[in-house]
Amino acid sequence: MTKEKMPFSPNFPNSLSNTTLSECSSPSPSTPRDRSSTIKSNQSVDFDLECKLWSGLKVNDWSNSISGDQSIFIDLYEATLAKIQTAIEEFHLDGVIDFGCGSGEILGELSERIDIPCMGMDINPDFIDHCKKTYPKADFIETSVLECETIIAERGYNNKFRKPLIMCCNNTLPILPEEIRSQVVSLMLKVAGADGKVLI
Secondary structure, three states: OOOOOOOOOOOOOHHHOOOOHHHOOOOOOOOOOOHHHHHHHOOOHHHHHHHHHHHOOOHHHHHHHHHOOOOOOHHHHHHHHHHHHHHHHHHOOOEEEEEOOOOOOOHHHHHHHOOOOEEEEEOOHHHHHHHHHHOOOOEEEEOOHHHHHHHHHHHOHHHHOOOEEEEOOOOHHHHOOHHHHHHHHHHHHHHHOOOOEEEO
16 A cells, blocks of 8 residues: 655655565554553563553653643644644545554644544553543543554444544654554554555
């Protein structure tokens, strides 16, 4: 499947030019609903560590690093939001799915500015609780992004979206374990379908 490159996504797909998706090995997905099960059952030691570190991170620590008074990321996040809104309008996209929504500074804020459904996924339950309380217009789910197809089907988004924007913004992809990044990108392309767009 070939995706038209979006004007604000210069690192995709060129960032994968030296490694094909089929050449990369990935651990098998585990059941996402039980975070402890996710951590224990994954085949990768690095993935276990990543899950533990990310799932244990405090919401305020992350959120303040992005939007606090001393944050150097405020302009970056505002610029990202502006680019996403422009793309939604330009390509007439009908929904947004965020792979790794964190504390919601992108997807949650976006849901307040646009009138199309927004769904976010993150493995950290405290982050998801924070997102649900702070951004009630979006749909937030605690899960591994590797289980995205199941979640999307359960929520009915596979029938609702025809031209979705599938995104993994700013530093989210590098936070993921290296051995699953290609699998995540492959899933994003699959979920986007022929008419959707992918933003990394």
